[in-house]
Amino acid sequence: MTMRAHADDLARRPWPTVPRRPMVLVPVGSFEQHGPHLPLDTDTRIADAVAHGAARRLKALRPEDSVLVTPPLTFTASGEHQGFPGTISIGHEALRFMLVELVRSLSLWSGRVVFVNGHGGNVGCLRGVVAEMTEEGRDIVWVPCEPPGGDAHAGRTETSLLLHLAPDHVDMAAAVRGNTTPIRELMPALRANGVRGVSPTGVLGDPTGATAQAGAQLLDALVADVARRIEATLPHTERASQ
Template sequence: MRLAELTWPEVPRGATVLVPVGALEQHGPHLPLDTDAVVAEAVAARAAALAPHDVVLAPVVAFGASGEHQSFAGTTSIGTEALRVVLVELVRSLRTWAGRVVLVNGHGGNLDAVRAAVAQLVAEQHDVAWVPCAVAGADLHAGRTETSLLLHLAPASVRLDRAEPGALGSAAELLPRLRAGGTAAVSANGVLGDPTGASAAEGAQLLDAMAARVLAVLAPVETGAAR
């Protein structure tokens, strides 16, 4: 159930709330700026639909920490500290009626904010966790992984005729340069990977795999196992 569509008496007290956390940033010449938000919301929605107990889907946090992409037009970032504060205040508010909150993060640049927010909230004794929208073997940014996901979730938004490879190095090779000089320092087109071969069918499989990670975090709630 979607929180935004409920009236207040319909909100199930004590339910688990999934909060998708996205970003608005460049994703190469072929993917839309809201790619991370679209993916995070879809992963959370899929998990909420499959969960056997009450799970409420909150609206997506659409702006994230995207300073590494600021050289590209359209990127809109609130930064790590602002995002941390937003997440802390959101969870504090949700927890006045929700039993548990799980952040579903769709953007790697949000990691410092998400981790810091969760650590603070756990110290305040809130029942909160977070899950990344990630799978083994995924490329870094706007490559085959995200292109496949968008071909499945929002095919009309993909400019497939503009898809082209970007920086093809490994994370170990690219990330130090990216942290020092931003994405533009390692990739002129903003792509970290190769979208060649992306497909909607692969995107559907990726979505299921990412949703399964969220369900695994939800599982202790219904089994009574320790977190």
Template sequence: MSNRRDEGGLADLSWPVVPPSPTVLVPLGSTEQHGPHLPLHTDTTIATAVAQAATARLRRARPRDSLLVAPAVAYGASGEHQDFPGTMSIGNDALQLLLLELIRSLSRWAGQIVIVNGHGGNLDGLAAAVVQMRYEGHDAVWVPCTAAGTDAHAGHAETSLMLHLAPHLVDMTRAEPGNLAPLNQLMPELITKGVAAVSPSGVLGDPTTASAQEGHRLLDQMADNVATRIRYGRVDRTGCLLPVAATCRT
């Protein structure tokens, strides 16, 4: 029987070949609207791709370490998108409880547990869960899927990433610019009334400028960022791995 410790997919393994105390990356996404041109699983697809690409980088840097990518958590806190059909949100309280139990279970056999977050709305529930788990003595942290200069939602960045990762699921004939105002200006109304109040299409940004080449570049940047945080990052008060000159709330 071959030892599959160098393959990324935890769910592909049988239990006897799971290596002792592996670092486990858990992609955390959402199932929510991403404008009229992107699929509902956009955040989950991106978080999974970032976790896989970061794992490949870590294996090259630390070839003796055991690293595995767990199946993604595909539901998150997406209440701000609830006005759009297709959105399925479990809310912050349920997300926090899900992550608490997941980390407790993983901790029975895994080493470090790294939640790779692909949806900003998950931050409150995610941080609360990881902080509690660390208080209980579990080696749990989280990292964001982030790159410099990206727009907010279903715009240039996410559309580029999906053109690279799943072009057959992107309908560029339906891609149109949404609300282009800076996110910090939109946040008060977005928090109180939801995304539909500031963008009837659900888009915050301009997807028409997207390209697969840009998506490849962004994925590389995100994966490099996650791998660097896991190798060198310090843990901040929210449980996020925070390298120098980086921030977790992006």
């Protein structure tokens, strides 16, 4: 395949082909347990797919602008899942330091930097980093990729998305209903005991009714939402050219 087929993929570009001051989307995922049926890199796969979809949508809306996507950040803050083998977490302080230095490096040649976040455990860190980097004068925002009304973790929402994105990596024979208590009610116990303390399987939701068709619809909705959120952060003078 030619480079043109991956025009938004920064990793595939030689440096002379990097456009001047492009918007750069950085998918931020995790490497943590997702129940007995989903891969450990579930959040990363979703964030990466949404970022690439949003980049294509933004480029269609604004053909005069350049939008690139970096490789995803996989090892992030997943301490609440550390009770399950396979989970790898670098913690909030290390994540904060990494994101700060990443923004400072990108800002030397990029335009706006957008973190596209697929893991709820990263949110506090992202908010702090965006505030700190904005104070330094960097052009930086973050956006979530989370469908409204979705279940909390490894349930129908994420399972449907993975059935669409990577069906060979989903074991529906191992999918089991987990703790379906609303996440707000679970938060005190989650903070005290981690996910394993409220769900021995690691599932917060019910994946058993998930389908690839629902996943395709969810992905389209996520891409549209993230593109809309990014577009809304642009100064009025930039958006006026649509």
